[in-house]
Amino acid sequence: MTKATEQFFATLPARAPEVLRAPVAGTLRIDLSDGHCTDHWLVRMRPGAAEVDRGPEPSDATWYCGTELFDRLVTGRAQTIAAVLRNESTFRGNVVLLLAFRRFFPSAPSTRDPREVAREHARWTR
Amino acid sequence: MKDLVSILDGNTFLVSDQRGDVEPSLDFPTGLFSFDTRFLSTWLLLIDGQRLHALSVDDAACHRTRYFLVPGEATHFLDTKVSVIRSRMVSGDLSEDLTVLNHSGQEMSFTVRMEMASDFADIFEIKDIKSKKGHNTATPGENSLRLTYRRDAFHRETTIHSSADAQVDRRGMTFQIRIGPHGEWTTRLTVTTVIYGARGQNVRALLPFAGSRTSAAIESEHADFVDQAPKLSCDCQPLAGAYRRSLADLESLRYESIALGARLMAAGLPWFMTLFGRDSIFTSLQVLPFVPELIPPTLTMLAGLQGHRVDDFRDEEPGKILHELRYGETAGFEEQPHSPYYGAADSTPLFVILLDEYERWTGDAELIKQLEFAARAALTWIDTYGDLLGTGYVWYQTRNPATGLENQCWKDSWDAICYADGRLPSFPRATCELQGYAYDAKMRGARLARQYWNDPVYADRLEREAAELKERFNRDFWLPDKGYYALALDSDGSQVDALSSNIGHLLWSGIVDESRARQVADHLLGPQLFSGWGVRTLADDQGRYNPIGYHVGTVWPFDNSIIAWGLWKYGLREEASRICDGMLQASQYFSGRLPEAFAGYERDLTDFPVEYPTACSPQAWSAGTPLLLLRVMLGLEPKGEHLIIDPHVPPGLGRVELLDIPGRWGRVDALGRSREEEPGLAE
Numbered sequence: 001m002t003k004a005t006e007q008f009f010a011t012l013p014a015r016a017p018e019v020l021r022a023p024v025a026g027t028l029r030i031d032l033s034d035g036h037c038t039d040h041w042l043v044r045m046r047p048g049a050a051e052v053d054r055g056p057e058p059s060d061a062t063w064y065c066g067t068e069l070f071d072r073l074v075t076g077r078a079q080t081i082a083a084v085l086r087n088e089s090t091f092r093g094n095v096v097l098l099l100a101f102r103r104f105f106p107s108a109p110s111t112r113d114p115r116e117v118a119r120e121h122a123r124w125t126r
Numbered sequence: 127m128k129d130l131v132s133i134l135d136g137n138t139f140l141v142s143d144q145r146g147d148v149e150p151s152l153d154f155p156t157g158l159f160s161f162d163t164r165f166l167s168t169w170l171l172l173i174d175g176q177r178l179h180a181l182s183v184d185d186a187a188c189h190r191t192r193y194f195l196v197p198g199e200a201t202h203f204l205d206t207k208v209s210v211i212r213s214r215m216v217s218g219d220l221s222e223d224l225t226v227l228n229h230s231g232q233e234m235s236f237t238v239r240m241e242m243a244s245d246f247a248d249i250f251e252i253k254d255i256k257s258k259k260g261h262n263t264a265t266p267g268e269n270s271l272r273l274t275y276r277r278d279a280f281h282r283e284t285t286i287h288s289s290a291d292a293q294v295d296r297r298g299m300t301f302q303i304r305i306g307p308h309g310e311w312t313t314r315l316t317v318t319t320v321i322y323g324a325r326g327q328n329v330r331a332l333l334p335f336a337g338s339r340t341s342a343a344i345e346s347e348h349a350d351f352v353d354q355a356p357k358l359s360c361d362c363q364p365l366a367g368a369y370r371r372s373l374a375d376l377e378s379l380r381y382e383s384i385a386l387g388a389r390l391m392a393a394g395l396p397w398f399m400t401l402f403g404r405d406s407i408f409t410s411l412q413v414l415p416f417v418p419e420l421i422p423p424t425l426t427m428l429a430g431l432q433g434h435r436v437d438d439f440r441d442e443e444p445g446k447i448l449h450e451l452r453y454g455e456t457a458g459f460e461e462q463p464h465s466p467y468y469g470a471a472d473s474t475p476l477f478v479i480l481l482d483e484y485e486r487w488t489g490d491a492e493l494i495k496q497l498e499f500a501a502r503a504a505l506t507w508i509d510t511y512g513d514l515l516g517t518g519y520v521w522y523q524t525r526n527p528a529t530g531l532e533n534q535c536w537k538d539s540w541d542a543i544c545y546a547d548g549r550l551p552s553f554p555r556a557t558c559e560l561q562g563y564a565y566d567a568k569m570r571g572a573r574l575a576r577q578y579w580n581d582p583v584y585a586d587r588l589e590r591e592a593a594e595l596k597e598r599f600n601r602d603f604w605l606p607d608k609g610y611y612a613l614a615l616d617s618d619g620s621q622v623d624a625l626s627s628n629i630g631h632l633l634w635s636g637i638v639d640e641s642r643a644r645q646v647a648d649h650l651l652g653p654q655l656f657s658g659w660g661v662r663t664l665a666d667d668q669g670r671y672n673p674i675g676y677h678v679g680t681v682w683p684f685d686n687s688i689i690a691w692g693l694w695k696y697g698l699r700e701e702a703s704r705i706c707d708g709m710l711q712a713s714q715y716f717s718g719r720l721p722e723a724f725a726g727y728e729r730d731l732t733d734f735p736v737e738y739p740t741a742c743s744p745q746a747w748s749a750g751t752p753l754l755l756l757r758v759m760l761g762l763e764p765k766g767e768h769l770i771i772d773p774h775v776p777p778g779l780g781r782v783e784l785l786d787i788p789g790r791w792g793r794v795d796a797l798g799r800s801r802e803e804e805p806g807l808a809e
Binding site: 086087095115117118 | 440443618
C-alpha cells in the first residue's frame with residue numbers, strides 16, 4: 001500500500017460532510033491487491049459521514065483494485081469508471097456506493113480552473 | 127440506411143442487409159453490437175457457394191425479423207425449387223433459425239455455408255478504422271465457434287453454436303445437407319456475446335434484464351409497457367400510427383446499463399445506443415405525461431454520475447450533468463472521453479427542468495428530496511463553471527481539442543453555430559437556448575426550494591437571478607433590426623446573428639419578453655425557417671444553409687416538438703397547431719417512425735420529406751415527438767393536483783381522445799376536436 005493511499009483513507013471522515021451529501025448509505029469494501037497480498041479497507045458511508053475500518057468483512061459492495069491503480073486514483077492521475085470499463089478494476093454489488101465514493105477522488109495534479117483559462121483569452125469579461 | 131434492416135433489444139442491435147447478411151462495413155455500423163462493441167462483423171449465408179436473393183422481409187416487430195430468400199441473383203430466372211427462411215431474434219443474445227426448404231419432388235443435396243467473423247470494433251472505430259491494439263482468436267469447437275478479443279484485462283467474446291451438426295473452421299460453419307422431397311432442414315444458430323468482468327465472470331449474466339429472454343417475455347414486456355400508457359382514440363390515422371410506433375420504439379430502446387444496473391433509454395440506432403444526458407432528458411420531458419415511470423431511473427443515474435471534479439479530458443466540472451456515457455474499449459482505454467464525457471452546456475440546467483416537470487406531473491416528493499443535493503449542485507454549476515467568462519451567461523469551450531466537442535449544445539456539429547454570413551464565431555460561445563434553459567432552471571429550482579427543500583431564501587435568490595438574467599438576455603441577444611434573438615454571443619460578446627430554430631426553444635424556456643413572442647413566432651413559421659413540414663434548424667437564406675446539412679438546414683422532429691410546446695406556452699395555439707400538423711403529415715412517410723432528421727427542402731419541391739442520409743432510426747427523442755405533440759394539441763398542463771385540459775386540435779384532424787392519462791390526479795381522460803367541427807371540448 002502506498003503512502004498516498006494511506007493518507008487518503010485517513011482524511012475521509014473529515015471530508016465526508018462536504019463530499020457525501022446525497023442520501024446514500026452502505027458499506028463499500030475496497031480490496032487493494034499488489035499481486036501478492038490484499039489489503040481490505042471498509043468504508044461505511046451515510047449522508048455527511050464516513051467511517052474507515054480494515055478487514056475482510058461482508059459489505060454491500062466490493063471493489064477490486066490494484067495497489068498502483070488506486071494510488072493513481074487518489075492522486076487524480078486515473079479515473080474510476082474508465083478503469084472499470086477496461087476491466088483493470090472490477091466491482092460487485094450496489095453501484096451507487098461506488099459512484100458516491102468516487103467523489104472523494106481529486107482532480108489531476110496541476111489542473112487549472114477552466115474559468116481562469118477561458119478569461120485569459122476572451123476579451124469580454126466582467 | 128433505407129435498405130438495411132435493424133432489430134434491437136435495448137442497446138443490443140443487429141444491422142444487416144435485406145438478405146440478412148452482414149459484411150464488413152467501413153463507414154456504417156452493420157453487424158451485431160452490444161454495449162458499443164461489434165460482436166459480429168461478418169454473418170453471411172451461401173448455398174452451394176452462391177449468395178441469396180431477398181424475396182421479402184418481415185420486420186413488423188422491433189426485436190425479431192424474418193428474411194425470405196432464394197438462391198441466385200435477381201436478374202436470373204428464379205428457379206424456386208429451393209427457398210430459405212432466416213428467422214432471427216435479438217434478446218441480449220442473437221438467435222437465428224435457418225431453414226432450407228426443398229420444393230421439388232426429389233431428394234436434394236446442398237452445401238450450406240455461414241461465414242462468421244468479428245472484428246470487435248468499438249463503435250467509435252467504425253468511421254475511423256485503426257488497427258486494433260488487442261488480439262483476436264477464433265477457436266472451432268464441436269458445432270461451435272468461439273471468437274475472442276483481448277487487450278490487457280479487456281476481454282470480449284462471441285460464441286456461435288449450431289443445433290445441427292456442422293463442420294466448423296475458423297471462418298465459419300459448413301453444413302452438408304440432404305433434404306427429402308418437399309422436406310426441410312433447419313438449424314438454430316445461437317450467438318452469445320460475453321463481456322468479461324470481475325474474475326472472469328460474464329458481466330451481463332449478472333443483470334436481471336439483460337440476459338437472454340424469450341421472445342414471449344420480450345413481447346409481454348412490450349405489451350405491459352403499451353398497456354400502462356394512455357389509450358389514444360382518434361380520427362386521424364397518421365396520429366394513431368405514429369403514437370403506436372412511438373410507444374413500441376421507446377420500449378425497445380430501453381436497456382439495462384451494464385455498470386449501473388438501471389433501465390435507461392438509449393438515444394438512437396445505430397450511432398447513439400447509449401445514455402446521453404440531453405437526449406434522455408428531452409425524451410423524458412416528451413414522454414412524461416404518458417409513461418412517467420421512465421423518468422426516475424434516468425434522473426437518479428444522471429445524478430449519480432454528476433461531475434465532481436475538474437477533468438479537462440472529459441470536460442468535467444463539479445455539478446455538471448453528463449453528455450454521453452459509453453461502455454466500449456475506446457472509453458475504457460481513454461482514447462475517447464466517454465467515461466462519461468461532460469461536454470454539454472445544456473444538460474445541467476435541463477436536469478433541473480426535468481426534475482421540476484416530473485414533480486408537477488407525479489407529485490413524487492420523495493425523489494425531489496433525494497435529488498436535492500444534485501439539483502443544488504446543478505444550479506450552482508450554472509453560475510460558477512457554466513459562466514466561463516463571468517458575464518452572467520452560460521458559455522462553453524472544450525478543454526479537449528483532440529476528442530472533445532466544439533459545440534456543446536444540441537446542435538453539436540462543428541459548423542452548427544455560425545453568423546448569418548456563414549462565418550464561425552470564436553470560443554467560448556454562449557448560444558441563446560442555453561440562457562433560456564438557465565432561466566427556466568432557476569425559476570423551477572425556486573419552486574422546488576420553496577415547496578420541498580424548505581429554503582425560501584434560496585428560492586427568492588433564484589427568482590431574482592432569473593429575472594435579472596431575463597432582462598440582461600433581452601438586452602444583449604435581441605437583434606432589433608432583424609426582430610429575433612441572436613443564435614449566440616461570441617467571445618467578444620458580439621451577437622452571432624444567424625436566424626435559427628433555437629429561438630423556438632427560447633419560447634419554451636419562458637425567457638422571451640411577452641412583447642416579442644409574436645415576432646419570434648412569425649420568424650419560426652415564416653418562409654425562411656418553416657419548410658411546410660416543420661421548422662428548419664437554420665433559415666434558408668443564411669450563409670451556411672444546406673437542406674441536408676446536419677444542423678444547418680435539416681428539420682428535426684424533436685426540435686419541432688419543443689418549439690410547438692414553446693408556442694403554446696405563449697398562447698400561440700394556431701402556430702403550434704401548424705407545426706403539429708406538419709410533423710404528423712411527415713410521419714406518414716416514415717410509417718409513423720419519425721427519423722432523427724429529414725431534409726429542409728421546401729415541401730412544394732419534393733412533396734414528401736426526404737430522409738437525412740445517415741439519420742438514426744429509431745431515435746428516442748423523435749419517437750417522443752408524437753407524444754409531446756399530443757400534449758400540445760390537447761393542452762395538457764398540470765396545475766396543483768389537477769390536470770388542465772385545453773385542446774386546440776389542428777383543422778382536419780377531427781377527434782382526438784386520450785384516455786387514462788397518469789399523474790398525481792390518478793388517471794384522467796382528455797378529448798379534443800378540430801375547430802371547424804365544433805369548439806374544443808374538455809372532459
